[in-house]
Amino acid sequence: MTVSAPFVPGLHLLIDFWECRMPDNPTEIEVALREAAVACGATVLTVELHHFGESGGITGVALLAESHISIHTWPETGYIALDIFMCGRCDPQLAVPVLQRRFRPGRVKVGAHQRGQD
C-alpha cells in the first residue's frame, strides 16, 4: 500500500521591520531581494519595483520559481513590511538575517504561517 504525503504548499512569513536604515533607491532593494532569495536557495524569475518619488516609499516584489518576496517601505516612519512565501525545499527563514543586515531594523516581528493547512 502506498500512502501519499499530504500536500503542504509551504511556509509564509510576514515580517515587520521598525526603525530601519531606509533604502534610498530601488536598486538597493533589488539587491536585497535577490540576496534574500539566494540565501534560501530560491530562483528569481523577475523583480518588479515601483518608487513613489523622492522621499516616497518603494514597493516591489521578487517573483520566484518557489513563490515570492514582497517589500513595501514607509520612509517617513522607518517601517518596512515584507512577506516571503516559499514552497518546495526552500526555507524562507534563511532570508530574515540577510534582510536584517540590509535594513538594520531596531525592532523585528516575524509571523510564520504554514499555508494550505486548516
Place this chain on the structure above:
Amino acid sequence: MTVSAPFVPGLHLLIDFWECRMPDNPTEIEVALREAAVACGATVLTVELHHFGESGGITGVALLAESHISIHTWPETGYIALDIFMCGRCDPQLAVPVLQRRFRPGRVKVGAHQRGQD
C-alpha cells in the same frame, strides 16, 4: 495639544482556496487580480505573471499603489494560495468574494493580520 494617530500600515490577508476551478491561462488570472483590486478601490501599477508550462501552475503578483495581491496555483491539487496586503483606506476583504466567484473554491480559509503592530 495635537495627538497624532498611531501608524497602522494596513491589513494583510492570507487566503487558501481548495478544490478550485483552475484558471487555464495567465490572462484569466490577470483579469481576476485586476477585478479584485478594483473591488477594493485600489490602483494597479503592474501585473506580473509567470506560467510554468502546460499543466503547470501560474504564479504572479499585482503591484498596487496600496501594496500587492499575489497568487500561486497548483493545478494538480486544486489549491490556490493568495495574499492581499493593502494600506490606506482600502479594505482587502472586499476582494475575497470576487476571487471566490472567479475560482469557485470548495473550501476557503482567510487569515487576517494587522501589519505593523506588536
